[in-house]
Amino acid sequence: MSANPIVAILGTTGVGKSNLAVELALHLTKSARASGWHGARVINADSMQVYSGMDIITNKIPMTERQGIEHLLMGFKKPGEQYTVGQWVDETLKLIEDTHKQRKIPIIVGGTSYWIQHLIFPNRLASRMHAQPRELSTQLQANIASLPQDLLEVYNNLPERPPSASTEPEAASRLHALLHHLDAEVAQRWHWKDTRKVSRSLEIMKETGRLPSEIIVHQSQSQDAGAPRFESLCFWLYADLSVLEQRLNERVDSMVQRGLLQEIQALQDLSKISETSSSDGLAESQRQVDYTLGIYQAIGYREFSRYLSISAPTSRDYGEAVERMKISTRQYAKRQISWMRNKFLPAVYGSKTASTRWLTPLYLLDATNLDDRWKSGVLIPAITVTEDFLAGNELVDPTSMSETAKQVLANPNIDTSPSVVLTCRKKIVCDMCTLKEGQPFMVEEGREWEAHTRSRAHRRRAKEAYSHTAPSQ
Numbered sequence: 001m002s003a004n005p006i007v008a009i010l011g012t013t014g015v016g017k018s019n020l021a022v023e024l025a026l027h028l029t030k031s032a033r034a035s036g037w038h039g040a041r042v043i044n045a046d047s048m049q050v051y052s053g054m055d056i057i058t059n060k061i062p063m064t065e066r067q068g069i070e071h072l073l074m075g076f077k078k079p080g081e082q083y084t085v086g087q088w089v090d091e092t093l094k095l096i097e098d099t100h101k102q103r104k105i106p107i108i109v110g111g112t113s114y115w116i117q118h119l120i121f122p123n124r125l126a127s128r129m130h131a132q133p134r135e136l137s138t139q140l141q142a143n144i145a146s147l148p149q150d151l152l153e154v155y156n157n158l159p160e161r162p163p164s165a166s167t168e169p170e171a172a173s174r175l176h177a178l179l180h181h182l183d184a185e186v187a188q189r190w191h192w193k194d195t196r197k198v199s200r201s202l203e204i205m206k207e208t209g210r211l212p213s214e215i216i217v218h219q220s221q222s223q224d225a226g227a228p229r230f231e232s233l234c235f236w237l238y239a240d241l242s243v244l245e246q247r248l249n250e251r252v253d254s255m256v257q258r259g260l261l262q263e264i265q266a267l268q269d270l271s272k273i274s275e276t277s278s279s280d281g282l283a284e285s286q287r288q289v290d291y292t293l294g295i296y297q298a299i300g301y302r303e304f305s306r307y308l309s310i311s312a313p314t315s316r317d318y319g320e321a322v323e324r325m326k327i328s329t330r331q332y333a334k335r336q337i338s339w340m341r342n343k344f345l346p347a348v349y350g351s352k353t354a355s356t357r358w359l360t361p362l363y364l365l366d367a368t369n370l371d372d373r374w375k376s377g378v379l380i381p382a383i384t385v386t387e388d389f390l391a392g393n394e395l396v397d398p399t400s401m402s403e404t405a406k407q408v409l410a411n412p413n414i415d416t417s418p419s420v421v422l423t424c425r426k427k428i429v430c431d432m433c434t435l436k437e438g439q440p441f442m443v444e445e446g447r448e449w450e451a452h453t454r455s456r457a458h459r460r461r462a463k464e465a466y467s468h469t470a471p472s473q
């Protein structure tokens, strides 16, 4: 019988993870005594649902649907507060221990798969390696030796807190320049204004003695990094994207009907109170709310706050905001699926070759058709597997569960090249829109860059630049 079992439910937004968790917990409450466990508690692993209030935008399961099952780490942070994967892992570890003491099963549920990944496979989190300081890698040594004097001073006196890009732009851009000198590959992933990420990358160098890019390469090469911390049973609730997209669109419509706009208005008011006024000549687009902080990252906020800032919005503006939110939601779902395939699956498969006490069974449950197949395709298989897992019985082969399970699980998209990690979400500098030297105007490649090149501000600058260089008639 399992000594410290946990059950994790992962998957994209809108597939019914919360419902499955409640139904599984109810079942365990009624019937798990045979395996020595008495019920279950749900621990939230959705990075937006940790925030209080804002229930529509964060998609929290309503109280009435929790059916008396305890939900932990949900709705306890203030909107602007930062909450990191490390903090979540620490608090979850305590709650798991406490839950096991009550002879209950912790069910970890959420779409923030990388939180769950770091919980189950601990040594994949680079920032937690600071327990063992080591000698500097040859590469880092060489890069430090070639630093110009002013950046060397910055490296030797890293600020305790990341500087604010709006009030200390010089300090912020110096940090980014330092990171660029030391580890250009990682520097191109962060905007120089994202000082928390830039500082974190620099801290990792101090803590580990290695470049962040070296760590990423090492992690993706080492097969045995990542023995699981618990005896874990994972369910990946999966839905075919084409069907899911329709469902997600309908959900956005329903969120709007239930009062999404009022929530966004309230959030906007909060952000205005806390915003420090700045008129330092930054471009309009660079002076907005920090969408990378706290609940302001929630899908819908950015899309609708633009709409709310229009003084006399038309129904067309409204329709566009709804459409933008639908697009962002679909893109989020796609990113979640690719994380599962490209990161979580390899971690699970990698742990099988590691010298470890436990395997980590991962079952894909096909929730493409929610209405008639929920019970037979999702709930009953989940209950059966969980019971076998808790009783220590032999488990059924995950690829035998469904055709989809066979297809997806048998063909993991394992990144063979670590450079994929390093080059994704790369920031491009727009020389045309860079107004101050050392403070480049940066935009993420892909959709954001394309939108930027079509923007009025960029087109105006391009035209001005052209008129300066064009030969006079």
Ligand SMILES: [Zn+2]
Pocket: 430, 431, 432, 433, 452, 453, 457, 458, 461
């Ligand atoms: Zn531009």
